[in-house]
Amino acid sequence: MIKKNNRLGQEEMVGFAVIAIIISIGILILISFMIRSPVKGDTENYQVDSFIGSALQYTSDCEGETEFLSLQKLVIACGNEEICIDGRNSCDALNLTMMKLIDNGWNVGENSSVKGYNLKVLIDGQEKLSLNKGNETINFKGGFQDFARSGRNYEVSLNVYN
């Protein structure tokens, strides 16, 4: 009788183990499908990347020694704490120009699809400029561009909240 009970108990355990294995395999298959699903947001980020790239080429009204500085050169000038020929601080010129570009490029507002933005300029990992407007939401498009000059690393990142 005890032997029979033991055998029945073993059968139950084997059945339980088989079911546990089947469920585990099912969960693994579902997880693999979830991992393989395409990453979204690449397209959205593309436009932000294009904005940053185009904005960095913008010719500002800050005149350097030989030319009017592009925004990229203005970022470098700001990092070197240089001043424009008209006496303005290059960081102030950068701040103002960047704000005008973003405000014109992204229509931020309650009734707009763009609810806010957050721009950061980092020099050697340290935040040099930060511009915020509107609300930060969980849906956002983000992009960044980095470059290096004279051994220093510059990074401009922008998040646009929808």
Add this chain to the structure above:
Amino acid sequence: MVSSRGQMKIQQMIFMIVAVTLLFILVGVFFLSINLSSLKKSSVNLAEENSMILVSKLANSPEFSCGNAFGSSRTNCIDFDKVISLKDRAEYSDFWGVAKIEIRKIYPNEGDKLCTSKTYPDCGVLKILDKNVKILPYSSNFISLCRKETDGKIIYDKCELAMLLIASQDKTQ
């Protein structure tokens, strides 16, 4: 006694199999619903991506791009001096494979002032191609619109922020 115990076992097994099957069906339906809800978004993303690629391709084509005219080679940079001459050129009407090509200045904002040989460069909208056909929604991307400028003393590169808009012909009819 043994027979009823056996039946019980078979019932247990059937219940278990039904439960496991139902579990799989429910989980499958759950993931299917998630996938289906994102399918429309994926198709929109794909269409948007294709448009973006087309816009970028156009912006970096030899007829539009800055090349090395403004120092080093730049991406998404359009030579304003070059594209103004492409305006309303009949021989290019089928070259691009689109129905409308437009460049709109973002900053400085010049409004809707159309670019012509008289208003250039102080204008807001340059219509390079404008076919009178039914079109699909515009695709757009930011570009840098560059030209040579002078302040009387020196000639320098002047780049402004603009948007390149293109629209394909709607052939669904």
